[in-house]
Amino acid sequence: MATISDVAARAGVSTATVSRTLNGKSTVDPELAARVVAAAEELGYHPNGLARNLRRQETAVLALIISDVENPFFTSLARGVEDLAQVSGYSVVLCNSDENADKERRYLDVALQERVAGVVLSPTGPATNVALLRRLGTPVVAVDRPLTGTDGDQVLVDTRRAARDATRHLMTGGYRRVGCLSGPAGVRTADDRLTGYLDAVGEENALCRRARYRAEGARLAAGELLDLPVPPDALLIANSTMAIGVLEALAARGLRPGRDVGLVSFDDAPWAPLIDPPLTVVAQPAYEIGRVAAQLLLARIADSTRTAVTETLDARLIERQSSRR
Amino acid sequence: MATISDVAARAGVSTATVSRTLNGKSTVDPELAARVVAAAEELGYHPNGLARNLRRQETAVLALIISDVENPFFTSLARGVEDLAQVSGYSVVLCNSDENADKERRYLDVALQERVAGVVLSPTGPATNVALLRRLGTPVVAVDRPLTGTDGDQVLVDTRRAARDATRHLMTGGYRRVGCLSGPAGVRTADDRLTGYLDAVGEENALCRRARYRAEGARLAAGELLDLPVPPDALLIANSTMAIGVLEALAARGLRPGRDVGLVSFDDAPWAPLIDPPLTVVAQPAYEIGRVAAQLLLARIADSTRTAVTETLDARLIERQSSRR
DNA sequence: GAGCGGACGGTAAACGATTACCGAGGACGC
DNA sequence: GCGTCCTCGGTAATCGTTTACCGTCCGCTC
Numbered sequence: 001m002a003t004i005s006d007v008a009a010r011a012g013v014s015t016a017t018v019s020r021t022l023n024g025k026s027t028v029d030p031e032l033a034a035r036v037v038a039a040a041e042e043l044g045y046h047p048n049g050l051a052r053n054l055r056r057q058e059t060a061v062l063a064l065i066i067s068d069v070e071n072p073f074f075t076s077l078a079r080g081v082e083d084l085a086q087v088s089g090y091s092v093v094l095c096n097s098d099e100n101a102d103k104e105r106r107y108l109d110v111a112l113q114e115r116v117a118g119v120v121l122s123p124t125g126p127a128t129n130v131a132l133l134r135r136l137g138t139p140v141v142a143v144d145r146p147l148t149g150t151d152g153d154q155v156l157v158d159t160r161r162a163a164r165d166a167t168r169h170l171m172t173g174g175y176r177r178v179g180c181l182s183g184p185a186g187v188r189t190a191d192d193r194l195t196g197y198l199d200a201v202g203e204e205n206a207l208c209r210r211a212r213y214r215a216e217g218a219r220l221a222a223g224e225l226l227d228l229p230v231p232p233d234a235l236l237i238a239n240s241t242m243a244i245g246v247l248e249a250l251a252a253r254g255l256r257p258g259r260d261v262g263l264v265s266f267d268d269a270p271w272a273p274l275i276d277p278p279l280t281v282v283a284q285p286a287y288e289i290g291r292v293a294a295q296l297l298l299a300r301i302a303d304s305t306r307t308a309v310t311e312t313l314d315a316r317l318i319e320r321q322s323s324r325r
Numbered sequence: 326m327a328t329i330s331d332v333a334a335r336a337g338v339s340t341a342t343v344s345r346t347l348n349g350k351s352t353v354d355p356e357l358a359a360r361v362v363a364a365a366e367e368l369g370y371h372p373n374g375l376a377r378n379l380r381r382q383e384t385a386v387l388a389l390i391i392s393d394v395e396n397p398f399f400t401s402l403a404r405g406v407e408d409l410a411q412v413s414g415y416s417v418v419l420c421n422s423d424e425n426a427d428k429e430r431r432y433l434d435v436a437l438q439e440r441v442a443g444v445v446l447s448p449t450g451p452a453t454n455v456a457l458l459r460r461l462g463t464p465v466v467a468v469d470r471p472l473t474g475t476d477g478d479q480v481l482v483d484t485r486r487a488a489r490d491a492t493r494h495l496m497t498g499g500y501r502r503v504g505c506l507s508g509p510a511g512v513r514t515a516d517d518r519l520t521g522y523l524d525a526v527g528e529e530n531a532l533c534r535r536a537r538y539r540a541e542g543a544r545l546a547a548g549e550l551l552d553l554p555v556p557p558d559a560l561l562i563a564n565s566t567m568a569i570g571v572l573e574a575l576a577a578r579g580l581r582p583g584r585d586v587g588l589v590s591f592d593d594a595p596w597a598p599l600i601d602p603p604l605t606v607v608a609q610p611a612y613e614i615g616r617v618a619a620q621l622l623l624a625r626i627a628d629s630t631r632t633a634v635t636e637t638l639d640a641r642l643i644e645r646q647s648s649r650r
Numbered sequence: 651g652a653g654c655g656g657a658c659g660g661t662a663a664a665c666g667a668t669t670a671c672c673g674a675g676g677a678c679g680c
Numbered sequence: 681g682c683g684t685c686c687t688c689g690g691t692a693a694t695c696g697t698t699t700a701c702c703g704t705c706c707g708c709t710c
């Protein structure tokens with residue numbers, strides 16, 4: 001691969017002139033510049049980003065570490081980050097921590113070692129440690145879930161209130177015994193949604209299970225609840241992936257959503273309006289979360305002294321037929 | 326941030342010894358090694374990956390450039406790549422080209438500049454040019470769609486045959502006028518699926534529309550077909566994202582899948598069994614495609630002289646109720 | 651005890667860019 | 681005509697590693 005010295009040699013100038021020409025930082029004699037451009041062209045020269053970044057001590061790459069690449073909520077968020085980063089000339093690399101603290105640590109390490117310009121992170125849990133990145137001065141913005149013990153920028157959703165409202169919606173719809181299926185303990189969104197649910201039904205009426213944020217776990221957990229001697233007649237579900245598991249459990253028992261078991265799920269997946277009956281959901285502004293996070297990140301890259309802010313966005317209940325008898 | 330020289334100074338050794346200790350390539354006096362480790366610990370030393378990669382002329386990062394991060398087919402594929410890369414010590418960065426040749430070019434450029442170890446790519450179209458990467462010696466594996474004009478490794482699905490079989494399945498199911506909704510011209514999978522469809526119905530009975538691989542476009546295109554004086558009584562749909570648009574179009578017209586319009590869609594999305602009636606699909610082994618692609622890529626990184634292979638995997642028709650009256 | 655070999659650690663040269671610094675030369679004012 | 685200033689381009693230092701090369705020292709053998 002051609003290096004800058006090859007180009008310099010071919011154009012009969014110094015490497016400094018090549019660099020200046022190609023980066024346009026300083027004016028260069030048009031005659032020389034033309035020779036440089038021609039030489040670069042002929043050699044198929046492409047600057048080595050590693051060397052450039054090493055020298056410049058900066059990269060135009062953002063890392064986005066999400067906890068589940070198969071969850072539409074996160075992919076939508078990813079597009080938000082990407083669209084905003086793009087226009088500012090940043091590239092986004094997406095890392096999938098898979099709700100796994102080990103993988104997450106590994107990717108944080110990669111981000112650290114590769115010296116990315118900034119990180120958008122949905123922490124897998126309370127053990128997530130970004131102290132190293134912070135120490136190095138790499139800005140980190142937390143999304144979806146707060147980062148415990150640090151005062152960085154965050155973009156969250158008032159998910160506790162949303163859960164409470166959704167539960168009340170079921171109760172006012174005539175359901176008497178509302179249950180809840182939430183994610184793993186320690187994952188903040190899961191805890192908050194459960195708390196919001198409890199706010200609405202009261203501790204004494206709690207009827208809940210936790211599972212991984214996956215269809216399979218949710219199917220089993222929903223099964224447990226439905227097979228209780230006095231089963232719930234409605235369910236609040238903590239995300240759309242789990243909703244799939246719940247729908248499977250219902251189908252296996254010949255139960256119809258809405259009529260037999262009222263359903264509200266977090267996250268408005270594209271298929272939610274299409275199933276029968278259409279699924280009532282708590283829609284989170286995933287794309288917007290991504291955009292705002294990217295904005296905060298870029299702002300902090302530009303000015304590291306800004307005081308940290310926490311943006312809290314609102315979720316919106318979209319009422320369809322699964323929460324109606 | 327602490328550098329290797331800081332560590333060396335603190336431990337009272339040379340940078341070479343620090344490097345040797347930390348990389349474990351060569352044996353180091355245990356006494357010295359202990360001092361190095363302690364010093365590194367105390368300073369919170371994290372090697373600069375940029376410098377390391379620059380020197381080593383290699384990185385342990387794979388780029389995966391997919392054309393739609395919101396399409397479950399690609400996210401599943403991504404997990405396949407990731408899982409396999411992970412165990413070999415590679416990290417995967419995911420780039421979303423969004424079916425946009427410009428974005429794709431930009432990401433290919435990033436991959437080139439950052440000197441990633443290899444690239445898995447689902448090309449947006451025939452204009453995709455990987456000559457630069459090839460010239461540099463960066464291995465590229467094409468997935469889902471072939472890379473025109475180059476003889477690299479590829480992992481494909483015999484999608485033409487799958488489309489033909491799916492169409493025949495509809496025809497033998499009693500549907501008389503099968504239509505087809507495919508993706509943009511120039512996208513190989515879209516072209517192949519259309520061809521497979523034509524294989525089955527015959528050119529003279531063609532009833533098809535093309536649209537972007539998105540719900541919105543599919544909704545409109547399906548609308549056009551359904552509003553024809555003599556509309557199709559069944560549809561072959563080229564991917565699951567488009568299926569959503571088609572289902573919307575059907576619902577808007579009060580038509581029921583299966584009974585009124587037979588439906589087969591490519592890609593087995595998690596929600597496909599849940600809608601009413603459950604959607605018949607052509608399931609592609611997305612995860613497996615990703616795994617195989619990663620395998621080929623790693624094999625080629627290890628030995629660049631291997632002759633290129635094209636793996637063709639099979640798709641499988643999963644018959645549910647949407648293709649039955 | 652001389653010679654030899656092996657193990658280990660330091661010195662310094664890479665990797666490929668950017669950029670501080672300096673010197674040369676031209677323009678311009680007095 | 682000379683001094684000054686400005687512009688431009690080359691030289692070389694620098695970013696933070698890895699690693700080729702070499703010298704030293706120790707132990708072993710004859």
